[in-house]
Amino acid sequence: MVNMPKARIIGLLSTLGFAAQLANGQLEPDCNPLHAGCPAKKAWPEKNYYIDFTKQTGSPKDWTIANYEVVDFTSKGAEFTYGKRGDAPNMWTDFYLLGGRYDVELQIAPGQGVISSAVLWSDIQDEIDWEFSGNQHGEKPFPPPDGKWTVETNIFAQGKMWDGAATYQKDAYQPTTQFHTYSVEWDEDHMNWYVDNHIVRSVKAVNTPPGFVFPQSPMKLQLGVWGGGDPANNYWTIQWAGGEIDMKKVPYTMYVRSVNITNKYPACQYKYKDRVRILQKVAGPCLMLTIPRAGRFLTLSKSTKAAVLRPCHLKLLRIQLALNPSLPPRPRARTLFRRHQRLVRPVQALHLAIL
Helix, strand or coil: CECCCHHHHHHHHHHHCCHHHHHHCCCCCCCCCCCCCCCCEEECCCCEEEEEHHHCCCCCCCEEECCCCCEEEECCEEEEEECCCCCCCEEEECCEECCEEEEEEEECCCEEEEEEEEEEEECCCCEEEEEEEECHHHCCCCCCCCCEEEEEEEEEECCECCCCCCEEEEEEECCCCCCEEEEEEECCCEEEEEECCEEEEEEEHHHCCCCCCCCCCCEEEEEEEEECCCCCCCHHHHHHHCCCCCHHHCCEEEEEEEEEEEECCCCCEEEEECCCCCCEECCCCCEEEEEECCCCCECCCHHHHHHHCCCCCCCCCCCCCEECCCCCCCHHHHHHHHHHHCCCCCCCCEECCEC
16 A cells, blocks of 8 residues: 555645545535435346447446537547546446445556546445556656556545545556556445456444444446546646646547446336335336435345345345334335245235345
8 A cells, every 4th residue: 555645635626615526526426315306217127237348339328428528439448538627528327236346357548647537436426446646646757667657546435435434545556557446346335446356355244433324325437538638627626636737648548448346136127215215116117215315225034034135036126125024004106026025924915124
């Protein structure tokens, strides 16, 4: 682990209110469930998701490209090019996931102050990030003699960062000229970051500092490039990015070959509520998971697992359930789960339990 002053710059930017700009350059939730009632959001109903961008000829299904931005698809994959001031080509999945592993095979964009990113972000502003500077955030000597660049990983918990949430590791070998697989593994207990399947950082939920909530809300995956070193940015953002962008050497391009996702909790939709609700069936062979606004993961006791999680003909949401006999019976829930999961004993109510 490299102890760098850039980490203190990150903390200062967060304190000054520039966290959203620093994290991804563009994105803000269209509806934050912490502040308003929001509609259900699309989830991914399968255990796995894979896309090879080298085989795409246009905007791929299940992805959204930012308005007024261009992402090209060639034999090298998805191309995100910073060609002029203000460019911020980026795209994100149109579905959310709650836990799992995310593998992104990419080659970062070169260029002083040019930021490439692979970001998990949620509507309540939880984030788990990979951030790459085209000149390794200005660290000297550059390029590094051993070829290993410093890259950044960071965490936002409902838009806030704690001390140590951003770290820097010398773990990417010549990342502007070679493809590497950058991964995040995340669930209710931990977060791990990997470079080419080699773990470079691990954070456990039990070590979350007081006053912060471990990220545990459904997230999208966003990929993109933006100009951290644009002269229009504030001084500290430019310093964090590695200095002002040299516009004489544009364009600067990031390439993404593929994305592979192992989805821990397949679902059809996610919806936040003020209080815990039971599962509701929605159209098709999916279930909608309704979760508290705190965005917390769910748990399943060992005694309940054998009774509830049975083989079924439909692809059901394999979430964690708990029995609560003290709550009033819910015939609709009883009927739904008996029909599709062949419960071995009566169930008065199936409710989501929060850790």
